[in-house]
Amino acid sequence: MAASASGSSSLFENSFPTTAYGAASASSPLKAREITRRAVGPHDVLLDILYCGICHSDIHQARNEWPETLATQYPSVPGHEIIGRVIAVGNAVTKFKVGDIGGVGCIVNSCGVCENCLADREQNCLNGAIFTYNSPDAALGGFTYGGYSEKIVVAEHFVIRIPPGADLAATAPLLCAGITTFSPMQHWKLASGQHVGVVGLGGLGHIAVKLAVARKAKVTVFTTSPGKIADARRLGAQEAILWSDQAAMAKLTGQLDLLISTVPHAYPMQPFMDTLKLDATLVNVGALNTLQGLNGMMLAFGRKSLAGSVIGGIAETQEVIDYCTARNIKADIELIRPDQINNAFDRVVNKDVRYRFVIDMKAVKACGAVVGVPIAHDVAPAMRAGEILDLA
Ligand code: NAP
Numbered sequence: 001m002a003a004s005a006s007g008s009s010s011l012f013e014n015s016f017p018t019t020a021y022g023a024a025s026a027s028s029p030l031k032a033r034e035i036t037r038r039a040v041g042p043h044d045v046l047l048d049i050l051y052c053g054i055c056h057s058d059i060h061q062a063r064n065e066w067p068e069t070l071a072t073q074y075p076s077v078p079g080h081e082i083i084g085r086v087i088a089v090g091n092a093v094t095k096f097k098v099g100d101i102g103g104v105g106c107i108v109n110s111c112g113v114c115e116n117c118l119a120d121r122e123q124n125c126l127n128g129a130i131f132t133y134n135s136p137d138a139a140l141g142g143f144t145y146g147g148y149s150e151k152i153v154v155a156e157h158f159v160i161r162i163p164p165g166a167d168l169a170a171t172a173p174l175l176c177a178g179i180t181t182f183s184p185m186q187h188w189k190l191a192s193g194q195h196v197g198v199v200g201l202g203g204l205g206h207i208a209v210k211l212a213v214a215r216k217a218k219v220t221v222f223t224t225s226p227g228k229i230a231d232a233r234r235l236g237a238q239e240a241i242l243w244s245d246q247a248a249m250a251k252l253t254g255q256l257d258l259l260i261s262t263v264p265h266a267y268p269m270q271p272f273m274d275t276l277k278l279d280a281t282l283v284n285v286g287a288l289n290t291l292q293g294l295n296g297m298m299l300a301f302g303r304k305s306l307a308g309s310v311i312g313g314i315a316e317t318q319e320v321i322d323y324c325t326a327r328n329i330k331a332d333i334e335l336i337r338p339d340q341i342n343n344a345f346d347r348v349v350n351k352d353v354r355y356r357f358v359i360d361m362k363a364v365k366a367c368g369a370v371v372g373v374p375i376a377h378d379v380a381p382a383m384r385a386g387e388i389l390d391l392a
């Protein structure tokens, strides 16, 4: 292993404790707790986490809202919009050195040999991508823990280079919200002058607007929140209409080249399908439960498509980070302390976020929540300070 930030080469050769915020059950609030990170292996990078965005998926998972398809294992430590400073690297690592800034999105491992992995679509790994949280953890047993924590160890392939000059806190959300909306624009080739609709102006939706505007597409936002109409225009959308405005919806019949739906729960989709042109596609990246209210006749006569899309591969995630940094595209964020996570969750659910909460993970110490059990003789001295608040 190469030298760590403190100069000791053996600092993280054992698994080690770190502070994290997690939920013990679907109904309990997130609290500070101690988790264990694996020892830094030859291909691993250890990040000292600076920022982690709050994605609505974090809430779905912490509250076990996908029980049939992706049941939550507890304790649940969410977080997959992670930016941190590299403080140790394994001796085979070539992509990073100590002091670099790295990002981790939604995937931390995949088989690497199936046709999807070989085509840079690790998110569609045929043997099951390992997600940043709530996936089986091959190294330690149990399940993976996400970025609501002070430190994380990730194989270098799955760590994204964050270019110099990036606004770190506002770039963190691009690691999920950014790639999730960029990937369908790439796949469905959203081009300059085309008309795209964005359903739901939240974390994903506001990034989708910025990305579509950067491609010189014409953007219509469909919102349930009257207070967001002006914001949509400020973000660059040509128009924003309320779902309830039937006259405005009717005027759009057959107009759109692409729709990206970011709504977290199933809703009647037919009125939005009606706005698509012949052969156009509604890409659902939001609701991951049983979809609602589509009319087969209308799909057939309009030769329209309903598609899904999940995040993006590592190469494409690097691409969106580079693309956005070069164009100064970043999330509109509200920076919070870790002890404000539960309040932030409620505000996201209530559509009261403008437009992404990002946790300042360096504020863990200020919240009085630093783990204190030195489980290995060579754990960094700073990690011995403080108290364990909740080991439940
Ligand atoms: P978010 O910040 O909460 O934004 C969702 C927006 O949807 C809200 O701001 C709201 O916008 C609209 N909305 C309409 N009906 C709603 C309702 N009943 N409850 C809440 N919002 C409603 O969420 P996000 O972080 O953007 O994530 C959106 C969804 O995408 C989540 O379900 C998340 O799990 C999923 N997701 C999927 C992927 C993927 O790879 N496919 C990746 C990340 C996230 P208006 O106020 O404008 O109506």
Ligand code: ZN
Binding pocket: 055, 056, 057, 058, 080, 176, 177
């Ligand atoms: Zn996410």
